Every structure is written in structure tokens, then in C-alpha cells.
Amino acid sequence: MLAVARDLLGTVLVVPARGGARVAGIIVETEAYRAPEDRASHAWNGRRTPRTETMYGPGGTAYVYFVYGMHFQFNVVTNVAEVAHAVLIRALEPWEGLSLMRRRRPGRADRELTNGPGRLCQALGITRAHDRADLRGDRVWLEEGPRRIARRGVARGPRVGVDYAGAWAARRWRFWVRGNPWVSRGAR
DNA sequence: CAAGTGATTAGC
DNA sequence: CTAATCACTTGC
Numbered sequence: 001m002l003a004v005a006r007d008l009l010g011t012v013l014v015v016p017a018r019g020g021a022r023v024a025g026i027i028v029e030t031e032a033y034r035a036p037e038d039r040a041s042h043a044w045n046g047r048r049t050p051r052t053e054t055m056y057g058p059g060g061t062a063y064v065y066f067v068y069g070m071h072f073q074f075n076v077v078t079n080v081a082e083v084a085h086a087v088l089i090r091a092l093e094p095w096e097g098l099s100l101m102r103r104r105r106p107g108r109a110d111r112e113l114t115n116g117p118g119r120l121c122q123a124l125g126i127t128r129a130h131d132r133a134d135l136r137g138d139r140v141w142l143e144e145g146p147r148r149i150a151r152r153g154v155a156r157g158p159r160v161g162v163d164y165a166g167a168w169a170a171r172r173w174r175f176w177v178r179g180n181p182w183v184s185r186g187a188r
Numbered sequence: 189c190a191a192g193t194g195a196t197t198a199g200c
Numbered sequence: 201c202t203a204a205t206c207a208c209t210t211g212c
Contacts, residue, residue, distance in 0.1 A: 049196075068194085069192070088207060119208090161207055
């Protein structure tokens with residue numbers, strides 16, 4: 001599933017908007033979460049609750065949840081049903097629907113539109129209504145991107161905001177496109 | 189750098 | 201039921 005986190009870089013995440021419009025961005029930063037052993041995962045140690053139930057669904061579905069009382073986070077569920085693996089999408093390079101993104105994030109520079117997991121959900125209009133969405137469906141989906149990301153163009157480092165996870169926090173399970181201007185703060 | 193925000197969860 | 205926590209963002 002670390003491979004999936006890497007391979008998602010360069011892929012385009014698309015959400016339809018009104019009037020046939022699309023809002024989309026190229027994935028430039030991801031993080032892998034691998035329950036049950038990964039202490040940083042919501043499904044660590046087999047934890048199975050109403051929220052985490054989505055991660056136990058089949059691969060190719062969206063896991064969207066709400067944190068800190070104000071932000072949504074979008075993940076791709078990556079394994080077969082009952083195996084709770086997921087990849088958090090942490091940053092996008094804006095690709096389509098820029099004007100709508102700017103309207104949804106007023107006063108922000110283009111650089112700040114989608115360079116964070118909560119920010120990209122706001123820009124794309126992703127909410128908990130997208131939780132469990134089939135990524136082959138028509139509510140949110142993935143498309144092949146315009147550029148191929150070479151293996152050497154991928155940098156990696158520790159995941160963000162998971163200090164509570166002990167030794168698992170040190171694992172370099174965060175991947176980003178080296179040098180891309182839209183990676184989130186903290187990506188080098 | 190700290191406040192903010194409310195869903196989610198563990199623990200009684 | 202209550203209280204603590206949180207895969208973050210923003211503005212001071």
C-alpha cells in the first residue's frame with residue numbers, strides 16, 4: 001500500500017460541479033495508513049467504529065472524515081474488504097476549476113488553494129457526503145494525470161500530526177513530488 | 189504560536 | 201452520560 005501512496009502521485013482527483021463543470025487537481029502529496037499494526041491509523045489494533053467502518057470496505061472507495069471541528073480529510077481506501085488500508089491525500093496542484101476554488105477559499109493566493117488536506121477538501125467541495133463514495137462512480141473520482149512522476153522525483157518523510165503513534169510516527173510513509181510548489185507546509 | 193471547532197471515542 | 205482527543209488551519 002506504500003506503493004499505492006506513491007503511485008497516486010500525478011493522478012488527478014476530480015469532483016463535478018454545477019452545470020457540468022469540474023474541479024480537479026493533480027495529487028502531489030500523500031500519506032499511507034496501514035491498520036491493524038500502524039498505531040497512527042484510526043483502525044489501529046482492529047478498531048472498528050462507525051467512523052472507521054468505511055476503511056473496512058473494498059478498495060477504490062473514499063474515506064472522508066471530519067476533524068478539529070472544522071476540516072474534512074479525503075482518503076482512498078486501498079485494500080480488499082476487511083483490510084483497513086488507506087491513503088490520505090494531503091495536497092493537490094490545482095488543475096481545473098480554478099475560479100470555483102478561489103471562490104470557495106476567498107482571499108487565498110493560488111498557492112494556498114489546495115496545499116493541505118483540509119484545504120483541498122474545501123477547494124473541491126468534498127464533505128462527509130462523499131464518505132464511502134465509489135471512486136469509479138460520478139461523485140468523486142480519479143483520472144490519469146498529464147505528467148508521469150518518475151520514481152526519482154518522489155521524496156518521502158515522516159507523516160504529519162501523528163506524534164502520538166510512537167515508533168510508527170517515524171516511518172517515512174509520506175510521499176510528495178519533489179520540488180512541487182503545491183506540497184503542504186513541512187514537505188521539503 | 190495558540191485558539192478554535194464539534195464529531196468521535198473511551199470510560200464510567 | 202461526560203470529558204478528552206483530534207491524520208488541521210488561521211490569524212495574532
